[in-house]
Amino acid sequence: MGKLDGRVVVITGAARGQGEQEARLFAAEGARVVLGDVLDEPGRAVAKELGAERAVYVHLDVTREDDWSAAVAATKERFGRIDGLINNAGIVRFNALVETPLEEFQSMVQVNQTGCFLGIRAVAPEITAAGGGTIVNTSSYTGMTGMAGVGAYTATKHAVLGLTRVAAIELAAGGIRVNAICPGAIDTAMSHPEGVDPAVMTDLYRTKVPLRRIGQPEEVAALALFLTSEDSSYITGQPFVIDGGWLAGVSLF
Template identity: 65%
Template sequence: MGRLDGRVVIVTGAARGQGEQEARLFAAEGAKVLLADVLDDRGEALAKELAEELGADTARYVHLDVSQEADWSTAVATAKEAFGKLDGLVNNAGILRFNELVSTPLAEFQQVVQVNQVGAFLGMKAVIPELEAAGGGTIVNTASYTALSGMSFLTSYAATKAAIVAMTRVAAMELAGKGIRVNAMCPGAIDTPMTNPAQLDPDADPEATSEAVAGLYRKLVPMGRIGRPEEVARLALFLSCEDSSYITGQPFVIDGGWLSGVPGFSAS
């Protein structure tokens, strides 16, 4: 018995990184998963792999630009056509841009808002009627450590992630009476292409890059390492299953203790 048996869940940004691990784990736990992304080749390959491993009706892929309302309508319709209903969403898709506040072009700021903040808003808006029709369900929004703590050069990103936490709280209050729980994850540094773009660079030395990243987070994070995407996936699973049945409207920090403070030097 899986913890998501009988559930149908959309996972956005599912072609790689956290979204990929969420899709893999949800499918392994019995869910039927609609993988959604703009990386069509990778997304289609992953959906095919999951279907071959776990059953033909386990996974489907749909192209979804989360900033486009029409794409959301198509995704919801695809989930219903493929699996008969919809009762879960993991709003994972997002983008990251580094820039000093005064150097951030308006177009760049608006792009991040459109994908991260508007994308999460449109996703919730699109799925809520279907979750209500299914008798209830869960929404897991992906915010960030930066929604709760300042970080230089991340004005646009932090602003969108703080907005996601706020929207999560409002949605949880509005939807509690309909049996729909809404929570947010606030990851710190996670070893994905977003935080470590060298993973996508064919000319990069993977060993040197990995060691440089590991060395940075050994200094910054109390647990002494960067997070793994499968660890975030396990939190998404917890928030999507009955283990969290009395939890809604909450931001869950998963950052190896980073929000607690930067480690100091030993007194010994």
């Protein structure tokens, strides 16, 4: 018996990183998963590996209403229902706030914030129609604090927490629990800025994180599983930080 037997879950940004690991773990726990992404080749490859009975890939630009409508329709056609959503898709750009071009700021708002809103709006009615379920939004460690160099990203991740809390209140009557995960430094492309040696970043995280290592996407997937399964049946509207202790503070030793 898996923790998600019989469930149908849509996962965005599922072609790689945290989303890929969530799809793999959820499928292993009995769910049928819909992998949404704009990275078509790797997304299809993951879905093919998981098997046609267990997974399907759909092209999903989370900033486009039409793509969300098509993804919902494809999911219902293939699996008949939707029980859960993981709003995982996101982007980050590194820049000082006063040097951030408006276009760059707006692109992060569109993907990280608007994409999350559109996902909730498109999928929540389907989850209610299926008898209830869960939504897990991906915020960030920076959604709980501030960080120089990622001002636009930080703003969007604070917004995701606001959306999570409001959605939890409004959707509870429909049997939907809504929570957020707040990852710190996780070993994915997002935590390794372009042009910077990954080994340098990994060493940096070791000095900043109390557990002295970068996190793994499989660890984030395990938290997403907890929040999607009945193990968290009385939890809604909450942020869950998974950062190796980074938010706890700094050590002088």
